[in-house]
Amino acid sequence: MKHILLIATGGTIACRESGRGLAPSLTGEELLEFLPEIRKICRVFVDNPFSVDSTDITTSQRRELAMMIWENYDRYDGFVIAHGTDSLAYTAALLYHMLRNFNKPVIITGAQRPMGEPGSDAERNMLDSFRVACVGWTGVAAVLHGQVIRGNHVVKVHSKAMNAFRSINAPLAGTIRDDGKVLLNIPPRLGGEPEFVDIVDSSFVVLKLVPDLDPSIIEFLRRYDKVILEGYGAGGIPIRLEKVVQKLILSGTKVYITTQCLEGEVDLHKYAVGRRAEAMGAVSLGHRTVEDAIASIQCGEI
Structure with missing residues (x-):
């Protein structure tokens, strides 16, 4: 039976009513109390590095998660992270790039409703995550609503719906049937030796282009080494902003163009x-x- 480390970080999946709204409360051990059938899937060990709403998770804490996984590589067959859904995609992407060529499963999951609440998706998502961690998956992925999404393609597209995540610009890496059977659509990754890639660059900012954006805002961005501009459609810079963007580039700031479209690519x-x-x-x-893109910048890849 495989040994899997559960890393509990808070989020909706661990929430209880605080009198001031939902707030993370349950530990990893308490989450497992709702999953008696986990004993049939694997042996679970638990670590609780922090317990926060994922809105509050910092890059430093994401690095802590990556380091925890890296340092425990030889001790476990895989890793499951219980995480808030709001910033789950950022954590998935950063771990994907920090744990390069990782040949064990790192599964990130969460829930739209707290564990134990009627109609919650928490139990299913957790069990599915452990199932995926035990069937030969390698690398970082999110498992939510019966879907397996590779870490660098995860995006949250709905704030409340149970099926809140999509795999953007890539097919689903796999699915999990209602009976718990895992169907992987892609083979395990074949790459070089596993490598821990530390964060080397945090001087960046993302700016969404909107009609009539004040050019002086772009002048303010000179303090950053790298700027991501979310353009329209296939990408480009409005003519009224071209001079100020060119000055930004000439000042030494690297400017990247992405698209505000949910799918497709910049051309x-x-x-x-x-x-x-x-x-x-x-x-x-x-x-x-x-x-x-942010994770790639942080890891010095682009």
Whole structure:
């Protein structure tokens, strides 16, 4: 029977009413009390590094999770992280890049309703996560609502719906049937030796382009080493902003272009506005999600 480490971090899945709204309360051990059938799946060990709403999770805490997994690589067959859903995609993407070529499962899950609440998705998501961790999956993935989503393609698309996550610009990596059978759509990753990639760059900012954006806002961004501009459609920079963006690039700030569209990719060769952006030195992020782009920047990959 496989040995899996459950890392509990709080989030809705662990919430109870506090009198001031829902707040994380349950420990990992208490979450497992709702899952008696887990004994048939694997042997679970627990660590509780912190318990917070995922809105409050910092890059430092995400690094702590990655380091905890890396340092326990030889002790466990896999890892399951119970996490809040609101910033789950950012954690999934960062762990995906920090744990490069990781050849054991790192599964991140959460819930839209607290564990034990009527109609909660918490029990199913947790059990499914342990199931996926025990069937040969390798690397970082999110398991939610019967879906397996590779860590660098996870995006939360709905604030309340039970099926709140989608795999953006990639097919689902797998599914879990109602009877618990895991169906993986892709083979295990084949890569080099597992490597811990530390965070090397936190000087970045993301700016969403909107009609009539004040150009002076972009001038303010010179203090950052890297800027991600969320453009429209296939990507580009509005002509009224071109001069100030060019000055930003010439000042030494690297500018990346992504799209506000949920799916698809940036193509700076399609339209003249995109070619002008590329000519001034803006870099296309292609099909990357914003979460994935941020993680790539933090790990020094782009």
